Amino acid sequence: MPVTPVGPNRVSTTTPTSSPPSQVTVAAGDSLSKLAARMGVTVDALVEANQTKYPSLATNRNTVKIGWTLTAPGAAPSSTPAAVSGWGPSTSTSTTSRPQAAGSTGGVGNSFGATLAAAGAQSIELRMKAHNDSIDKTGVGVYFGDHSGWKTMSAEEKAQWIKDNAKPGTTPPPASSIKENSCIGWAMENVGAAYKAAGKADRWAEIQHLVVSKGSKGMDLAKELKKDGWQSVYWNPDTAHPDDGNAEHSFSALQVARGKGYYGVDVDAQVINYRPTEGQGTRLDTSGLDKLKQVPFFFGLAKGGVHTFVGRQGEVNEFHWSDMPDSHDAIQQTPLQKWGWNSGLIMVPPGTWPKS
Numbered sequence: 001m002p003v004t005p006v007g008p009n010r011v012s013t014t015t016p017t018s019s020p021p022s023q024v025t026v027a028a029g030d031s032l033s034k035l036a037a038r039m040g041v042t043v044d045a046l047v048e049a050n051q052t053k054y055p056s057l058a059t060n061r062n063t064v065k066i067g068w069t070l071t072a073p074g075a076a077p078s079s080t081p082a083a084v085s086g087w088g089p090s091t092s093t094s095t096t097s098r099p100q101a102a103g104s105t106g107g108v109g110n111s112f113g114a115t116l117a118a119a120g121a122q123s124i125e126l127r128m129k130a131h132n133d134s135i136d137k138t139g140v141g142v143y144f145g146d147h148s149g150w151k152t153m154s155a156e157e158k159a160q161w162i163k164d165n166a167k168p169g170t171t172p173p174p175a176s177s178i179k180e181n182s183c184i185g186w187a188m189e190n191v192g193a194a195y196k197a198a199g200k201a202d203r204w205a206e207i208q209h210l211v212v213s214k215g216s217k218g219m220d221l222a223k224e225l226k227k228d229g230w231q232s233v234y235w236n237p238d239t240a241h242p243d244d245g246n247a248e249h250s251f252s253a254l255q256v257a258r259g260k261g262y263y264g265v266d267v268d269a270q271v272i273n274y275r276p277t278e279g280q281g282t283r284l285d286t287s288g289l290d291k292l293k294q295v296p297f298f299f300g301l302a303k304g305g306v307h308t309f310v311g312r313q314g315e316v317n318e319f320h321w322s323d324m325p326d327s328h329d330a331i332q333q334t335p336l337q338k339w340g341w342n343s344g345l346i347m348v349p350p351g352t353w354p355k356s
Contacts, residue, residue: 113350119197120297186319218305
């Protein structure tokens, strides 16, 4: 299948169609080397130009995903890259002014959303890598679940646990540096990193204080993000026939269809019926899922906020609160179409939801 060029950014010549495209959308059968050849650049240059938007390129350049939009080095990017260094915020100056919604006046809108999206995706990648690399190297990772046995251990017991589980001859992280986390904690850690990278540390501090003061609930975080122009997307694999038989999923779908929103949040778009329950007659619809796969970063919740997560390119990224520091499964990434939860809300940064 041929690659479809995106955007008119070409060098002005008498035969503009002969110029290499400045942006391409990955199609079936494409590889990074093929795309680089079509764009007239090296693979290394193409990786460097796009790894902020698609962090997995930096660690696995053999895999590109259908629907990704790659930009040639030096061309105007399709989204503004985040200025993220390591785990912390960028050197952007923090401001107390609240970011405006996409399409509003003031020039924040889409550039703010693009920065959030790129920084959030990079935050997920860096934190997952730090935890898993530490386990691979020393036997002990950098996170533990707040409902795990580690939570109730004494300092002496933790030290002994590390001694028993560390790989011989390695230096595992000290117990004091292993960080407690949960599903909402993981979501807020990554969303917070995105806000800080976008120069909105003060606004994030405001959001964090409000959400924590109300009991760290996913719906409260979603409502605050909505104020900042994040778009809300209702998701449900089968709106009429949930495979778990729980009527809440069908009821929430009906409320959304009636324009009543989801638990007090107006809904801007839907990702529905992408995994029909077998034998129930629901028609498969992957149009919403295809759009979600183009979103670089998102925050989400299931069943009114019972569970929370972040994600990227259509894949849910969640933290399991019962896992010990030696567990690779503490942070797990799963394609939404294969994920077991059956309805909820996804919040995407301003301007990042595809329009077509």
